[in-house]
Amino acid sequence: MKLSAQENLAPGTSLRAKVEALQEAGYDGIELNGNDSLGGRLKEVKDELSTSRIRVSTICGGLQHNLLSPDPKERSKTVEEYLERLRWSAELGAVGFIMVPGFGPPRLPDLTPISATVAELEEKLVVEELKLIAKRAKDYGAFLLLEPLNRYETHFLKTVGFARRLIEEASSDNIRMMADFFHMNIEEADVADSVLKNLEYIKHFHAADSNRLNPGRGHSDFGVLKEVEGRGFSGYVALECSFSGDRREELAFTAKYLRKQAE
Ligand code: LER
Ligand code: MN
Helix, strand or coil, X not given: CEEEEEHHHCCCCCHHHHHHHHHHHCCCEEXXXXXXXXXXXXXXXXXXHCCCXXXXXXXXXXXXXXXXXXXXXXXXXXXXXXXXXHHXXXXXXXXXXXXXXXXXXXXXXXXXXXXXXXXXXXXXXXXXXXXXXXXXXXXXXXXXXXXXXXXXXXXXXXCHHHHXXXXXXXXXXXXXXXXEHHHHHHHXXXXXHHHHHCHHHEEEEEECCCCCECCCCCCCCCXXXXXXXXXXXXXXXXXXXXCCCCHHHHHHHHHHHHHHHHX
16 A cells, blocks of 8 residues: 655655655655645656655645636636646646535525526536546546545535546546545545445545544544455555644554554
8 A cells, every 4th residue: 555645744844854754654655735836846846756765646735716616717717727737747647636626615606496406506517627627638647536525624525425426427537536534534424335335436545533633543444445455456545634743753653554454
């Protein structure tokens, strides 16, 4: 199993220091933040990683806009921003770009009494946008990874099953999902069952424990990783969490803990 961690979790201020610390703690990858400045850092990242075992696993978030905005200009800007981050992902050899279709409450107007509900309109809108992105990005060689969040962070995409439905409706080989153990722990009736039933669509995981501390420091069950590994999953499990103790020690502890779960 390949392990990664978000760049802000690694100790050190420079990319070199972070990459060295992750390698030392037993990781294989780093997940980069997809904010605008990453575009100007691509060469630095490639140069830095050329002498390291660490790879860019994924690019995550970093955007201010979203696909469910009532403003068509914001929606099309979001599409362009996703395409740009998919190009960066491909250039860095990453699995793909992780995106949330919409944070927070609905922003489309409630059109009662017409029959389509906001939820129906949002689903149609996102599927059309995904088709558009997938078509333009079909030769990029990087996945657009849908991330379901929990109910306190989004009203829209909250379960792995719904992510699968969006992927199937968009019917594109380069749209897949990323499953986050912290969110699944809140939203899925049975985390292991949801993961295994949808594994063919899952290309990446985020891992935090029940309390969003590093895995092994809460009461979530990561035992499903054994079966995930057994079925030949080739992606990364990336940490997105806080640490209650010394970062270097906790990073190393969690790497051992997760590898043990997958054994
Ligand atoms: C937010 O809670 C989260 O899990 C991030 O991965 C969103 O991109
Ligand atoms: Mn996440």
